[in-house]
Amino acid sequence: MTRRVSAYDVAKVAGVSQSTVSRVLNNYPYVKQETRDKVLEAIQEIGFSPDEIARSLAKNKTNTIGLITTDISNPFYGETAHIILREAQKYDYDVIIIDAETDRHSFERAVSTLVGKRVDGIIVASIRKDNQKILDYGKQGLPIISYNRKIDDHERAHFIEVDNKLGAQIAVDYLVELKHESIAFISGPMIYSTFHDRLQGYQQAIQAHGLTYDESIVYQGENEYDQIVQFSLSLLKKDTHPTAFFASTDNMALAIMDAVAQSGRKIPEDVSIIGFDDINIAGNPYIGLTTVSQHKNEMAVQTLDTLIHLMEDSSKLGTPKQIIFTPALIVRKTTAVNSSSST
């Protein structure tokens, strides 16, 4: 493997100094057109492309951002990551993606890896409510923005989320409108603001409609497919089963659909289902899942744009940037009027 061609080689061929090569590379204004052309020619001739690592070291800027997720094979994160990759490309940033486990240790290791690689900014797509450290990095001058989830102590944090409480409320509102009175709810771990807020929205909406909050039809365990299927099946086996299910995520809704099919009941005739997230597969006509959209794609774009601004003007780091999207109900074919309604 021969040595890479460097800016010095270009300089030699063009008959100028290396600093001049650097100047044309960086589009400095005061370079004679003639010299510029000579350099450009030389670059073509010997096939030079700058070493971004050396450049990063000199400029103290890597043009790389970090994205921390839990699992990019989860459609929600995969679809988000795709948007972020495309958007980052526009601004000439590359992105290092780290799938970190949800425990504290893995998360911190991910952050310190990214700090070591001197990324210019970090997007965290799966932060726990109790994470404190994230604020420290901000103070040290590293822009960190959290996407979709926020921490408890978020007054001074940058984050983008959807109004999760409202999202749950409009889902319940719609089901009540369809005359459902027994609405099961599938939640996930309360250590995440998304699940926490959605459960809260569900509770409040249930009570606002004069229905009673029944803990036995609310699942609060791990986000595990099989467990959710089991829970749903156990409810569906009873004669007086919930006529509707509201799930905290579309993936969970898929598990419920599975359980309903296993129980021999029909969607939406016997059971209505609403999900949350509006991942791509939910829109597949064969699935046709009614769901609450958080405008995932727009959120992802805004997250990256906001991060870019924070990176390019570090004076803004001190004033928390917080954006809250308004959710929207997307009605497809897993919801219908409650046929067993007494009215």
Add this chain to the structure above:
Amino acid sequence: MTRRVSAYDVAKVAGVSQSTVSRVLNNYPYVKQETRDKVLEAIQEIGFSPDEIARSLAKNKTNTIGLITTDISNPFYGETAHIILREAQKYDYDVIIIDAETDRHSFERAVSTLVGKRVDGIIVASIRKDNQKILDYGKQGLPIISYNRKIDDHERAHFIEVDNKLGAQIAVDYLVELKHESIAFISGPMIYSTFHDRLQGYQQAIQAHGLTYDESIVYQGENEYDQIVQFSLSLLKKDTHPTAFFASTDNMALAIMDAVAQSGRKIPEDVSIIGFDDINIAGNPYIGLTTVSQHKNEMAVQTLDTLIHLMEDSSKLGTPKQIIFTPALIVRKTTAVNSSSST
């Protein structure tokens, strides 16, 4: 933003030279235990973590690999990326993911971005058959391995794939065993070896079974959801429609399922469907897609392991590493015996 703490700061605190700090950082054998401890303490005390950019420049190694895909929101790539991320983490490599368009220009831009960032190796997950350039990089000492697809002139290239022809054959074999005689095939752009080889396998299997190859029930257009739905619908509307569909990818199979549902027919009673890839959603019991597995996950692991070897021993770059997996049919619930069979 205060200056980062450097190895010099550590040296000052520990009362040693910066080179000694470097030595303990790199676990050099000949450092007195006492000195090592002093340095380690100092590191803890002032919270030092090495600048990987500077380190990369000095070592001429970034511990970063590049992954080029077309669209990480596509479950096939998302699931692959996840495996690669996790596997890379084990070996202490980070990964920059680039979603590149399928045209030559975007691909080359992606590669040169990665070369600029001086990645130690590249995995290409979506190479076109006609790509030539990829071999050049290998010659220049940069390990590149292609995953899932291969180039025409692949004698000297590194790649990992499944036996696509065989995969198509076992799918057709199974459908014939179920007494299907009119089997439609949905293919994608022939510029990719996957689609090319799967079509070939389909043709050969059809003929091997004494059936006639009917071009009118073979789709060869773009991999576009709506177009595939339209094509499938047009076939299904006829009285004598194909009783089975074999799709080049699970995503395509999803489109067919959609079309079948729209046509009012039933799966698998009226129409059997087989996909290819075995993406996660195919295994969802509610979908239950019969499909050809290429052992995607094992393939991804092998791809990364192979790349690691190439990176750590560049003498192996010259001898092409080529691995071909044997596909397996996964029977789920979208296939059944042809009820309209004459026998």
Add this chain to the structure above:
DNA sequence: TTGTATGCGTTATCAC
């Protein structure tokens, strides 16, 4: 408008 010299934060090659 251009060249010289220095620094970015490490690793690696010498000496001692």
Add this chain to the structure above:
DNA sequence: GTGATAACGCATACAA
């Protein structure tokens, strides 16, 4: 065992 010191490949302040 350890400390100077020269790379690594650029950007940039300062001179000219």
